[in-house]
Amino acid sequence: MSSATSIIPAPPSPRSLGTVVGIVLLIALALVPLLASNNPFVVTLFSRILVFAIAAVSLNLILGYGGLVSFGHALYLGLGVYSASILSFHGIDNGWVQLLVTLVVCCLIGLLTGAIVLRTAGIAFIMITLAFAQMFYFLFVSLSQYGGDDGMRLASGSKFSGIDLAQANTLYWAAFVLLCVSLYGTHRLIHSRFGVVLRASKSNDRRMKALGFPTFRYRLAAYVLSAALCGMAGLLFANLTEFASPSYMSWTTSGELIVMVMLGGLGTLFGPLVGSLAMILTEEGLKMLTQHWMVIFGPLIVLVVTVSRQGIIGVLHLAQDRHTQRSVRPDLPVREQP
Incomplete structure (x- = not known):
């Protein structure tokens, strides 16, 4: 394990500015239902942010820590949506059954597709993950019984022992709890032996294999866990929109998840949360100003990623490092800007 640790950078300190900001955001999100109890739009908007943050956390596990650029990750979001919607269509609104089916379907497809795509790398990996996602996209487009290209409405909300996710506040708290659990689980995972090997294989997979680590198994396990x-985020999304559409698993949705991870901070714990907040809130704000909001939003993403490869969290870390250097060496001259 010491050999693996020696070839990768240590994770950010728990007291880093990015971590503090992430915790503050979680506290603020916990107050949203209390402060906006009479505003369903705000609760729905932040519920969407939470759901996409969970999906982005799952992608960050393989993209940020494993270096696996999956351009078909929205496939599993769509599978979660359709698992809940199809069962509800047939009169099965038991949330535990829907959750079990979602996990089985996503893990099984993740295992089968992962066993194939993880034998490739680079552009081949990206294209094969995209191909699998598009294959299932066209599969659900052809299922006319379940709405085909037009999609289908959710017959009834998922019910977990009397708890109905069709209720806005209930769904919000369910998404918030799942996000907190996924963040804590990611934190524990990346600081475990499993996480060390996963991050080390991203840095130098050949060396890790030479040291005797079965990196393929580690990556496959991370891929299935991510799926x-x-x-689960898809199951929540189905209850949020009360609708299922093949577009949920299209390549554009996968691209949005990648942007969220990159914008917030690739390979950082709270990056997916920060990225989903920044992207969705900025998108909604620009839509109120102009219908050509993407012309403004695109350069903003380029600016953030150009300033720091770790997105917004990276910018915060950079500011913290500069402040620390000034505190340690106050005699250093301050460079005047031209």
């Missing part, structure tokens, strides 16, 4: 978590 399961994204599927």
Whole structure:
């Protein structure tokens, strides 16, 4: 394990500015239902942010820590949506049954597809993950019984022992709890032996294999775990929109998840949360100003990623490092800007 640790950078300190900001955001999100109890739009908007943050956390596990650029990750979001919607269509609104089916389907497909795509790398990996996602996209487009390209409405909300996710506040708290659990689980995972090997294989997979680590198994396990978590986000998303559409698993949705991870901070714990908040809130704000909001939003993403490869969290870390250097060496001259 010491050999693996020696070839990768240590994770950010728990007291880093990015971590503090992430905790503050979680506290603020916990207050949203209390402060906006009479505003259903705000609760729905932040519920969407939480759901996409969970999906982005699942992608960050393989993209940020494993270096696996999946351009078909929205496949599992769509599978979660359709698992809940199809069962509800047939009169099964038991949330525990829907959750079990979601996990089984996502883990099984993640295992089968992962066993194939993880034998490739680079552009081949990206294209094969995209191909699998598009294959299932066209599969659900052809299922006319379940709405086909037009999609289908959710017959009834998922019910967990009397708790109905069709209720806005209930769904919000369910998404908030799942997000907190997924963040804590990611934190524990990346600081475990499993996480060390996963991050080390991203830095130098050949060396890790030479040291005797079965990196393929570690990556496959992370891929399946990521698929399961994204599927649970899909189940929540089905209850949020009360609708299922093949577009949920299209390549554009996968691209949005990648942007969220990159914008917030690739390979950082709270990056997916920060990215989903920044992207969705900025998108909604710009839509109120102009219908050509993407012309403004695109350069903003480029600016953030150009300033720091770790997105917004990276900018915060950079500011913290500069402040620390000034505190340690106050005699350093301050460079005047031209």
